[in-house]
Amino acid sequence: MAQKPSIPKGTRDFLPDQVAKRNYLYGTIRTAFEKYGFQPIETPSFELSSTLLGKYGEEGDRLIFRILNSGEKMKKADLEALKEDNLARFANSLAEKALRYDLTVPFARFVVQHQHELSFPFKRYQIQPVWRADRPQHGRYQEFYQCDADVVGSDSLNYEVDFVLLFDEVLTELNIPDFTIKINNRKILSGIAEITGESDRLVAITVAIDKLDKIGKEGVEKELKERGVSEKAIQQIQPLFELNGTNEAIVGRMKDFLQGSEIGLRGVEELEFVFKKVEQLGLRRGKLEFDVTLARGLNYYTGAIFEVKANGINMGSICGGGRYDDLTGIFGMPGMSGVGISFGADRIYDVLNELDLFPKNVSNTLDVLFVNFGENESDVCRTYIKEIRANGFSSELYPENAKMKKQMKYANDRNVRFVALVGEAEFASELIQLKDMISGEQTELSLEEVIHTLMKL
RNA sequence: GUGGUUGUAGCUCAGUUGGUUAGAGCGCCUGAUUGUGGUUCAGGAGGUCGUCGGUUCGAGACCGAUCUUCCACCCCA
Numbered sequence A: 001m002a003q004k005p006s007i008p009k010g011t012r013d014f015l016p017d018q019v020a021k022r023n024y025l026y027g028t029i030r031t032a033f034e035k036y037g038f039q040p041i042e043t044p045s046f047e048l049s050s051t052l053l054g055k056y057g058e059e060g061d062r063l064i065f066r067i068l069n070s071g072e073k074m075k076k077a078d079l080e081a082l083k084e085d086n087l088a089r090f091a092n093s094l095a096e097k098a099l100r101y102d103l104t105v106p107f108a109r110f111v112v113q114h115q116h117e118l119s120f121p122f123k124r125y126q127i128q129p130v131w132r133a134d135r136p137q138h139g140r141y142q143e144f145y146q147c148d149a150d151v152v153g154s155d156s157l158n159y160e161v162d163f164v165l166l167f168d169e170v171l172t173e174l175n176i177p178d179f180t181i182k183i184n185n186r187k188i189l190s191g192i193a194e195i196t197g198e199s200d201r202l203v204a205i206t207v208a209i210d211k212l213d214k215i216g217k218e219g220v221e222k223e224l225k226e227r228g229v230s231e232k233a234i235q236q237i238q239p240l241f242e243l244n245g246t247n248e249a250i251v252g253r254m255k256d257f258l259q260g261s262e263i264g265l266r267g268v269e270e271l272e273f274v275f276k277k278v279e280q281l282g283l284r285r286g287k288l289e290f291d292v293t294l295a296r297g298l299n300y301y302t303g304a305i306f307e308v309k310a311n312g313i314n315m316g317s318i319c320g321g322g323r324y325d326d327l328t329g330i331f332g333m334p335g336m337s338g339v340g341i342s343f344g345a346d347r348i349y350d351v352l353n354e355l356d357l358f359p360k361n362v363s364n365t366l367d368v369l370f371v372n373f374g375e376n377e378s379d380v381c382r383t384y385i386k387e388i389r390a391n392g393f394s395s396e397l398y399p400e401n402a403k404m405k406k407q408m409k410y411a412n413d414r415n416v417r418f419v420a421l422v423g424e425a426e427f428a429s430e431l432i433q434l435k436d437m438i439s440g441e442q443t444e445l446s447l448e449e450v451i452h453t454l455m456k457l
Numbered sequence B: 001g002u003g004g005u006u007g008u009a010g011c012u013c014a015g016u017u018g019g020u021u022a023g024a025g026c027g028c029c030u031g032a033u034u035g036u037g038g039u040u041c042a043g044g045a046g047g048u049c050g051u052c053g054g055u056u057c058g059a060g061a062c063c064g065a066u067c068u069u070c071c072a073c074c075c076c077a
Helices: A016-035 A057-062 A071-076 A079-083 A087-094 A104-113 A158-173 A186-195 A199-210 A212-226 A231-242 A247-257 A262-281 A327-331 A345-354 A375-390 A404-413 A424-429 A447-456
Strands: A046-048 A097-099 A122-131 A143-152 A179-185 A287-290 A304-310 A319-324 A338-344 A368-370 A395-397 A418-421 A432-436 A442-445
Touching: A016 A122, A016 A143, A016 A158, A016 A345, A046 A104, A071 A087, A079 A087, A104 A122, A104 A143, A104 A327, A104 A338, A143 A158, A143 A345, A158 A179, A158 A262, A158 A304, A158 A319, A158 A338, A179 A186, A179 A262, A186 A199, A186 A231, A186 A247, A186 A262, A199 A212, A199 A231, A212 A231, A247 A262, A247 A287, A262 A287, A262 A304, A338 A345, A368 A375, A368 A404, A375 A395, A375 A424, A375 A447, A404 A418, A418 A447, A432 A447, A442 A447
Parallel strands: A179 A287, A368 A395, A368 A418
Antiparallel strands: A046 A097, A122 A143, A143 A338, A179 A304, A304 A319, A319 A338, A418 A432, A432 A442
């Protein structure tokens, strides 16, 4: 019985012209990464569950795809846990492997494992798919590509500056007209919690104020209250919702606000450094914006945090990142600070598509298709094709002596640039009728002239 | 994971309170045009109405389950 073909939710097939666009995107990102001194690595698509679990918060664990144990290993299932209704432990006993959820945690594992083969600061980039068992939505998939650049082994703020420039470089190269690089610092969030006497509720506070642009000032106050933050603290935090003006102005306000919080002030100073250096160097199209309400869910961040939004389009953040001071500590290598960023390739693809920003000629299909007029003509066509290919252009012969109309239509459907006709007359004269499929013009040329025409494009 | 929403031809969608043979546009195929595509004209093919089950004399339409789509949460690229 024929099965109706389909793919799992949140996944996609890519047609040739889509792949061409994606390769253009990856190519642009890769070029910039290498320009900034990052080297590529790759890690497996799946890791041990123990490597991944517990690194992304409770919510994160729920979204990790588990790989069911196979064969005899099925017998390892922890039936006790099932009886005790401990579903998390039961699930872990059923799946000792899991698909990677992002590229940062596997990278931390990689660094610890290969520490003696690397020199620090180690800068790597990685362009690979990741998987999340999330419910699909606009710009949200279960399988998508992340393009990450990270550096570990240095806490220099120089890298924060470089990453801001890198965001700007890539997104400007991709022609995105208007985007905002939002930046904040986890130390500032800690400072806010400290100043208001709510250090215990740091997570609650960050989660709530992160929602400011979505649920508004009143919504955040309500949520803070629900999460048990004191009335007094809410009153103190409230002015932060209305911070505006230049980054420098906000820096000034935050310095006042965080007076007495050593950690908070350090966060502000770090950002101040980044603003100054970026200011000196200048950005091409991006706007750098100090957003005190930017929090980000991933709980391993400890310093600067980044998020990039394309303006004028309904799409979640297209890039993210931040500094993590001790991600490798979990794998037994403490004191190794790292900072990194991630480009959401699939979301950027959607943005470029919706804004019609892809260059027109990303999909080069075939330069010259030779029409098949029969065996004698085909023989000489094959020698022409060999020569054209040797000159670096793509060319092929239509496989059979079909009707001209059919061959032309095929050329048209495939977006072939030129059609070459070598029939009886051209065979005798050793010339080629070359038809430009865009203009429709047709000229009789020698092979050398055909190659010359291709090189002029 | 919670709440809602969608599914009819390759694609985008019509299809009346349940009633005979399920339609359109685009695309596709053939011909007008046996050495010329993209334009035009004429003709043609293509659907177990997401899937399984139920109600009914009768279901594309009503009910249930399931899968999928999109949306709002949660979270995030």
